[in-house]
Amino acid sequence: MVGAGSVIPWGPAVPPRWCGRRADGPRRNGERTMRAVGIERFGGTPQLMQLPVPEPGSGRLQVAIETAAVNPLDRAIASGSLAGLGEYRFPLALGMDGAGTVIAVGDGVTRFRVGDRVFGQFWSRPLQFGTFAEVSVVQETPAFGALAAVPDELPSREAAALPTSGMTALGAIDHARVPEGGTVFVIGATGGVGTFVVQAAAARGIRVIATAPARLAEQVRGLGATEIVVPGAQPFGQALRGPAPEGVDAVLDLVGDRSLIGGVAGAVRDGGALISTAFGLDEQFLADERIRTMNYRLDRKPARLTELTGLVTAGTIRPVIGTDLPLEEAPRALAGGVGATGLRGKTVLHVR
């Protein structure tokens, strides 16, 4: 086995198609280049680019990306709204979540070796070489993200769909502190985070009431929800009076629409929790002393990725992938131009 500080570009662990690209791939001024979807500056429109293949510096891995997944976070990075959080270099290949094979390691790397399959949220410092690219370079312990070995047998397509949404779901549930047998109401259950929340909460013995359009109700029930509230039929607070006349232990908001949240805060029992991953709680909600309120930002990522990996390996939860696209379609996915016929779940990008 090859250890830290080494490169085996032609070794058997390197995907054969990648070997082909390394041999014949386009060159710019003698430099090897790759396909990536990125931006030249904050606020720029994400587009397909030909960028130099990044080399791994000290403490970093060079990863041949097989599959990446799209998150609202990618849009936020591209817009510049998170410019104050982290450190960025341009041109910047977008993409936080991905899965692939380590093809080279920099000096001092100890956690991974060439040939390892890895997945995670590749949020390194500085951020420049994201997962919407044929090759990413990531810190072996990402400054703002988390990286782990892909469990045996887990396809890259599924591994890539897990990190940001799955970790966020677990974190939001933890902070909600709903006891086994308690009830949670999930607003936005059909999306990336929501499909994990429903499964993970149900697996903890929590009764899940979830929003979903009528046509998707059976699928959300299949994830573990016991009752479905159809948005638009009636205000959520009113809709909850039937299934939860005593109120719910927690509301998890994954949409961020204040008019929706306002209607359901009153349905939370005294001492219960109202948590928004979409930063939908304003000062008024946050000042509420009757219940615990929080705009939740993903925390404890390495520990949450470990927990998530365990749940997937045990077959307790699985990623719901609504759409598969080639890398070239990333700009359209980021622009919100991709629909799903069934559950929205995750949109994954096939890079190779």
Ligand SMILES: NC(=O)c1ccc[n+]([C@@H]2O[C@H](COP(=O)([O-])OP(=O)(O)OC[C@H]3O[C@@H](n4cnc5c(N)ncnc54)[C@H](OP(=O)(O)O)[C@@H]3O)[C@@H](O)[C@H]2O)c1
């Ligand atoms: N704070 C953090 O650390 C963190 C981490 C991850 C995500 N987030 C945030 O969490 C939120 C959810 O993320 P995500 O990845 O799950 O996004 P997503 O995949 O786009 O899912 C959002 C879901 O909300 C549904 N929805 C939209 N409007 C609705 C409404 N009025 N009523 C009921 N459902 C509605 C959508 O349904 P349709 O499919 O029908 O449109 C979609 O399924 C986003 O705001 C994201 O930025 C925050």
